[in-house]
Amino acid sequence: MNKKFAIILILFMIVTFVSSFPTTFEKRQTGNQISSNSKFTYYWVEFESDYKSTKTVNILTCDGVKITTVNLDFANAMKIEGTGVTKDGRVLNLGDCDCSSSSYDCFEELNKTKFPFGSTANDTPLVPFITVAANDIRKGTLLYIPKLDGIILPNSKVHNGCVKVDDKGFEFGKKHIDWFVAKKSNYDTLTKKNTFTSVSVFNGTSPNGQKCSLLNYT
């Protein structure tokens, strides 16, 4: 009786041990899972080229120095969103002062070579289709998001599912991934085809040191 029990126990241990082997890519990924169900949203910056009205307004620094003249609707949208790219590629950001409802003397100009799409909360460049904001994952973490793998972007490039945590979301909490897609029209195109609002999230650096590669989508 005791012997039988011992044999069953040993068999059970062997089966458990073998089934813990990462036999497939899927299983290896599961060991690396950060979340099985995170909320998924999109964000972007304002582009003057998306605004058609003919009214213009001067944009000034907090010290009252004129930076440039832009479309009025674009200026109002920048006051809400915080960042905008002008028709001539200048990158404007809200400065360290308050904007009153009727004034536009509250901006700063970013270095457009370094920040062509504006800046993250970490003062690093926002990178289209790569940067994500998350509040409960360490900045710099590479993530693999299966639902993004294979998605065709508006410029016809194919995403490989790899993104990088490099921003914070001030309007949301934990278990939430906010994906930077550069401009509103990209959001419109992407959400016409892809309607998911939650994703599973994996650590893009696998235990054996393999890294998810970040591609260039611009």
Ligand SMILES: *[C@@H]1O[C@H](CO)[C@@H](O)[C@H](O)[C@H]1NC(C)=O
């Ligand atoms: C803008 O950024 C680029 C790239 O980082 C740098 O080489 C250049 O010196 C910067 N220009 C100014 C005016 O700071």
Ligand SMILES: *[C@@H]1O[C@H](CO)[C@@H](O)[C@H](O)[C@H]1NC(C)=O
């Ligand atoms: C991701 O995996 C790497 C390698 O195993 C590890 O060093 C890192 O802490 C992990 N990051 C997170 C956020 O789980």
